[in-house]
Amino acid sequence: MNIAVKPDLLGNEARAQLARKSQLLIGGRFVDAADASTFETFDPATGRKIADVAKAGAADVDAAVKSAQLALVGPWSKLAPAERERLIRKLADLIEARMDMIAQVESLDSGKPVEYIKFVDVGLSVGAMRYAAGWPTKIEGDTLPVGAPNMLAYTRREPVGVVGAIVPWNFPLCQACFKLAPALAAGCTVIIKPAEQTPLSALILGELALEAGIPEGVVNVVTGYGDVGQALVDHPGVSKISFTGSEEVGKLVAARGAATLKHVSLELGGKNPNIIFADSDVDAAAATAAMAIFFYTGQICSAGSRVMVERPVYDRVCAVIQAEAGKLKIGHGLSSDTTLGPLISAEQFARVSGFVERSRDSGVEATTGGAKPGGELEAGHFFLPTVLTGATDDVEVVRQEIFGPVVVVQPFDEVDELVDRANASNFGLAAGVWTQDVRKAHAVAAALKAGTVWINTYNQFDAAAPWGGFKSSGYGRDNGREGVEKYLQTKTVWTNYA
Numbered sequence: 013m014n015i016a017v018k019p020d021l022l023g024n025e026a027r028a029q030l031a032r033k034s035q036l037l038i039g040g041r042f043v044d045a046a047d048a049s050t051f052e053t054f055d056p057a058t059g060r061k062i063a064d065v066a067k068a069g070a071a072d073v074d075a076a077v078k079s080a081q082l083a084l085v086g087p088w089s090k091l092a093p094a095e096r097e098r099l100i101r102k103l104a105d106l107i108e109a110r111m112d113m114i115a116q117v118e119s120l121d122s123g124k125p126v127e128y129i130k131f132v133d134v135g136l137s138v139g140a141m142r143y144a145a146g147w148p149t150k151i152e153g154d155t156l157p158v159g160a161p162n163m164l165a166y167t168r169r170e171p172v173g174v175v176g177a178i179v180p181w182n183f184p185l186c187q188a189c190f191k192l193a194p195a196l197a198a199g200c201t202v203i204i205k206p207a208e209q210t211p212l213s214a215l216i217l218g219e220l221a222l223e224a225g226i227p228e229g230v231v232n233v234v235t236g237y238g239d240v241g242q243a244l245v246d247h248p249g250v251s252k253i254s255f256t257g258s259e260e261v262g263k264l265v266a267a268r269g270a271a272t273l274k275h276v277s278l279e280l281g282g283k284n285p286n287i288i289f290a291d292s293d294v295d296a297a298a299a300t301a302a303m304a305i306f307f308y309t310g311q312i313c314s315a316g317s318r319v320m321v322e323r324p325v326y327d328r329v330c331a332v333i334q335a336e337a338g339k340l341k342i343g344h345g346l347s348s349d350t351t352l353g354p355l356i357s358a359e360q361f362a363r364v365s366g367f368v369e370r371s372r373d374s375g376v377e378a379t380t381g382g383a384k385p386g387g388e389l390e391a392g393h394f395f396l397p398t399v400l401t402g403a404t405d406d407v408e409v410v411r412q413e414i415f416g417p418v419v420v421v422q423p424f425d426e427v428d429e430l431v432d433r434a435n436a437s438n439f440g441l442a443a444g445v446w447t448q449d450v451r452k453a454h455a456v457a458a459a460l461k462a463g464t465v466w467i468n469t470y471n472q473f474d475a476a477a478p479w480g481g482f483k484s485s486g487y488g489r490d491n492g493r494e495g496v497e498k499y500l501q502t503k504t505v506w507t508n509y510a
């Protein structure tokens with residue numbers, strides 16, 4: 013294993029950004045929290061403090077909601093669709109132009125490898141903006157074939173209102189953009205609540221929205237803890253909550269949102285089976301399976317955390333995944349050669365190591381990893397890439413989301429048995445299928461209970477492709493047409509022209 017820790021790799025623009033006071037963005041102005049509270053954000057690779065950040069409370073949420081309401085009926089609703097398109101495109105261009113600075117700040121705050129952030133997070137964020145920018149001029153109602161004589165009935169597609177976008181720490185910029193871009197396209201105004209671990213990139217996004225010329229109050233950012241998210245969920249002035257995060261909090265959001273009959277969409281966790289048949293390109297499948305779990309230290313809801321392998325090629329797949337794990341370069345995300353960063357926090361480290369420890373009691377073997385790396389990485393929340401074998405289907409590492417660089421590899425014998433086992437999960441977010449038999453690939457894809465199935469690939473994302481889950485992985489979709497439609501509501505208009 014190569015170890016690389018070079019934390020001091022920030023460019024001037026990122027340094028300047030970090031030197032600025034981190035305040036809330038409300039009504040187009042950066043302001044302190046009403047009670048002047050702050051909290052600290054840390055570098056997960058070193059445990060060192062990065063910045064003090066304004067800690068919003070209910071009064072700040074209320075102010076943000078009022079600004080968003082004013083902007084909704086004011087400047088934002090008065091803009092022609094083509095103007096909305098122009099401003100969203102401008103925001104995309106600004107994100108792209110500031111890619112290096114954004115990636116460095118995001119890497120420091122989240123621990124993710126900076127080079128991946130440029131390509132994946134910033135790339136997907138810009139893509140989400142450009143895709144959404146095409147929609148304002150294409151949102152159309154219908155004329156309705158009603159039976160009553162002399163009646164014209166038509167529909168209008170109108171913005172749902174003020175949106176609360178509650179974002180997790182694993183894709184801070186990207187998840188904010190997956191929610192912000194379509195909401196703006198639909199004509200909504202937005203309050204972004206980033207995760208407490210990674211508040212910085214949402215503030216940059218808010219600043220760039222202003223620079224793009226998006227009117228004040230259309231994009232607001234309230235940083236703080238979970239109570240800020242809850243205040244958004246409870247606030248009667250918020251019409252919709254778009255949430256990505258844990259199943260536990262997702263259920264809370266749905267339940268509390270019901271009190272004000274909020275529109276709610278939930279993108280929650282996954283325990284995603286990545287299925288490798290013996291007739292696949294086995295080495296490519298296994299190498300991709302390693303990437304599917306170790307990428308971003310396994311802290312992705314789509315992580316291929318359960319690899320199911322047809323028995324004749326099981327040993328080969330295990331060997332390749334272990335070899336790929338050994339090639340990873342663990343280190344600080346700001347080092348350009350790092351390919352495996354730390355876990356986000358001490359809590360997340362305890363969660364991941366706890367899963368691995370308990371699995372040993374169930375007879376599961378960690379053939380690779382299973383511990384913290386030592387030496388100069390000691391201060392960070394690093395965890396070695398880990399391969400678990402010998403797990404039966406009932407053990408928790410097979411059933412629960414670990415959200416770390418930990419993969420369980422299991423053999424299977426028959427397709428029917430495989431599908432039943434893969435579907436025997438509360439989650440249903442994503443799955444992979446590797447085979448050269450087209451009929452088998454599509455039959456298995458149809459049988460799997462998952463929101464996305466990748467055939468002979470993994471972790472493909474695009475702003476045009478709906479993303480979301482079945483079962484406990486949530487409901488509603490980010491991205492694609494559905495990603496825009498969830499920010500719209502339908503009004504039917506009747507006219508008697510007799």
Ligand SMILES: NC(=O)C1=CN([C@@H]2O[C@H](COP(=O)(O)OP(=O)(O)OC[C@H]3O[C@@H](n4cnc5c(N)ncnc54)[C@H](OP(=O)(O)O)[C@@H]3O)[C@@H](O)[C@H]2O)C=CC1
Pocket residue numbers: 178179180181182205206207208209236237238239240241242243245256257258259261262264265279280281282312313360363413414415
């Ligand atoms: N689907 C996914 O992509 C993600 C899944 N997860 C899963 O969740 C586990 C725990 O991660 P964790 O960070 O605790 O995830 P949470 O679900 O707690 O956090 C997600 C977001 O929800 C906010 N939040 C927390 N409590 C409330 C509430 N009562 N009402 C409204 N919003 C709230 C959080 O704010 P704050 O950060 O300030 O608490 C954060 O912005 C992970 O191990 C992983 O399994 C986590 C992140 C992303």
Ligand SMILES: CCCCCC/C=C/C(=O)O
Pocket residue numbers: 132136182183186187256311312313314471472473
């Ligand atoms: C290549 C991975 C991109 C993932 C973007 C979507 C985020 C998913 C999540 O919430 O984990």
